[in-house]
Amino acid sequence: MLETWQFRVGVYSKYACKPEDPCLLYNSEGELLLNPQSGELLHACGYQGLLSSRPQDSAFLGTWGGRPLYAVSSQELEPSASGRLVSLREVLAFHEPEQGCLACMGKQLLHWRQQTRYCSACASPLQEKQGERARICPACQELYYPRINPAVIVSVAKGNRILLAHNRNFPGNTFSLVAGYVEVGESLEQAVAREVLEEVGLHIKNIRYWGSQPWPFPSSLMLGFQADYESGQLNPDGEEIDQAGWFTLDELPNLPRPGSIARKIIDSLLAEKKQ
Numbered sequence: 122m123l124e125t126w127q128f129r130v131g132v133y134s135k136y137a138c139k140p141e142d143p144c145l146l147y148n149s150e151g152e153l154l155l156n157p158q159s160g161e162l163l164h165a166c167g168y169q170g171l172l173s174s175r176p177q178d179s180a181f182l183g184t185w186g187g188r189p190l191y192a193v194s195s196q197e198l199e200p201s202a203s204g205r206l207v208s209l210r211e212v213l214a215f216h217e218p219e220q221g222c223l224a225c226m227g228k229q230l231l232h233w234r235q236q237t238r239y240c241s242a243c244a245s246p247l248q249e250k251q252g253e254r255a256r257i258c259p260a261c262q263e264l265y266y267p268r269i270n271p272a273v274i275v276s277v278a279k280g281n282r283i284l285l286a287h288n289r290n291f292p293g294n295t296f297s298l299v300a301g302y303v304e305v306g307e308s309l310e311q312a313v314a315r316e317v318l319e320e321v322g323l324h325i326k327n328i329r330y331w332g333s334q335p336w337p338f339p340s341s342l343m344l345g346f347q348a349d350y351e352s353g354q355l356n357p358d359g360e361e362i363d364q365a366g367w368f369t370l371d372e373l374p375n376l377p378r379p380g381s382i383a384r385k386i387i388d389s390l391l392a393e394k395k396q
């Protein structure tokens with residue numbers, strides 16, 4: 122199993138990924154290839170025999186059993202690489218949380234590297250920064266670190282009911298919590314209150330932090346909150362949210378699949394109720 126995969130500043134950039142190094146393997150769609158033997162995400166013997174060409178890129182994640190562990194991306198997986206491909210959302214739903222974290226970290230870092238190849242100030246190709254997880258411009262010394270975009274998600278309670286909304290982009294009739302990106306200059310609590318007001322027309326109170334989850338679609342950090350209804354009539358904005366309603370925990374509609382912070386917050390409310 123995964124042991125010490127903690128981030129080791131100052132050590133990682135000395136490593137270059139070798140074919141036999143342990144890795145998580147992503148195709149160009151961002152899906153992960155499961156190990157054909159173990160069914161796990163980790164390929165303990167590296168990508169040997171699994172790729173039909175050199176990897177497109179790799180990102181150091183940490184160490185595993187004292188060996189460097191990488192996220193490796195490739196456009197061409199070997200046809201004989203018979204392991205099943207899984208989406209990151211499936212990994213979050215059905216694999217151990219620690220593996221989900223690693224898979225998110227790899228996806229986010231590979232995406233960042235792919236999007237951060239040239240200097241925004243002078244357009245020179247960037248180089249790896251030694252000793253830090255960063256890239257540097259050799260011409261003007263500008264530094265580029267992985268960027269994380271904060272987003273908030275909130276469960277709003279009104280008596281024994283919670284607010285759930287259907288986003289136009291959700292598949293089928295899945296309902297979830299209200300969520301959105303934090304704006305520049307905003308506190309997290311302000312973002313929570315604004316999103317609820319904008320999306321469903323309600324004022325809320327008692328906003329309190331619940332927990333967080335990396336959300337690499339493509340590079341967010343989801344910060345979860347709970348709050349209480351204060352005033353206003355439900356009025357979905359019609360653009361992002363086309364339906365919203367108050368639901369008792371006994372009569373919930375179709376929910377997001379397990380693994381998402383939305384589902385974890387709702388499940389925690391259900392667990393509280395049963396106690």
Ligand SMILES: [Zn+2]
Pocket residue numbers: 240241242243244245258259260261262263
């Ligand atoms: Zn530059």
